[in-house]
Amino acid sequence: MAIESLMERQGTFDYILLETTGLADPGNIAPLFWVDDGLGSTIYLDGIVTLVDGKNILRLLDEPAPTEVQGTHHGAVLTTAHLQISHADVIILNKSDLITAAELEKVKERITSINGLAKIHVTDHSRVPSIEGTLLEIHAYDNLTDVDFSEKGHSHLDPSISTLSFTVDKITPGSVSKVDAWLRSLLWERQLPPQSTGQNVEDFEIHRLKGLLCLTDGSTQVIQGVQEVFEIRETERHPSASGEGCKIVLIGRGLGKDSGPWKESLEACLRNSD
Secondary structure: OHHHHHHHHHOOOOOOOOOOOOOOOHHHOOOHHHHOHHHHOOOOOOOOEEEEEOOOHHHHHHOOOHHHEEEEEOOEEEEHHHHHHHOOOEEEEEOHHHOOHHHHHHHHHHHHHHOOOOEEEEOOOOOOOOOEOOOEOOOOOOOOOOOOOOOOOOOOOOOOOEEEEEEEOOEOHHHHHHHHHHHHHHHHOOOOOOOOOOOOOOOOEEEEEEEEEEEOOOOEEEEEEEOOEEEEEEEOOOHHHOOOOEEEEEEEEOOOOOOHHHHHHHHHHHHOOO
16 A cells, blocks of 8 residues: 555654545545554544535535436435545535525535534635644544434435434443444445344445444443444543443435334344343
8 A cells, every 4th residue: 555655665654644536435445544454553544524615515416417426326316425425524615605604504404414423614715723623633533522423313405325323222341242243234244134123224335333332331432434344442431421322323325214223223133142
């Protein structure tokens, strides 16, 4: 990999900013920082930043050029813009000076319907108030303090990609392995494990996920996932963990109209004996 060669020649870097203009799906790069032993031992993935053209984004989503179409799902067109927004941890919503306040709110609502996890920074001429915390030092993969884990239902604003979230009761430390198996089924096999009740979800694709596992022993673990790659690791107690259960947020296509089947599926897996 080019980054590995660069580090071998030049030594230690304070920060590496990888610009991927022209790459339709940034999600193909992000997992490399977890699965590549050479990279994982020396650097970490800080976050994915997407620059959105506030003046033209709705047209790009709804009326894409043939070269921007990445596929269809049950009649809904998936565009390059959908993919780039869905994988973002931070979105720079630019050209706010070229649209009205009402148009800006409409754009923000559409972006949030696609990716309810990303932080949105509204700018004009791409000027951000501070580089640190906006473009650099995001810590999107090792800090979930600012993540909104509130319940999110399916949005009808965008039929291609949506955000869903749900909560289940606290789990025992021994049940973490069951969550791991559930995630492997979702991300590797694209199958929702059998449920005791509810309707199954078929033909789905998860682009991004985050989770907070609250354990009965008082500890917490976080889940981070990009496409087929995910990790579960211990973390400091999250501010949202006090007195609450485990929380999962999914971003992808074909997730269905509500989070019920996903919640029921995980609960069924947690009930199964080892």
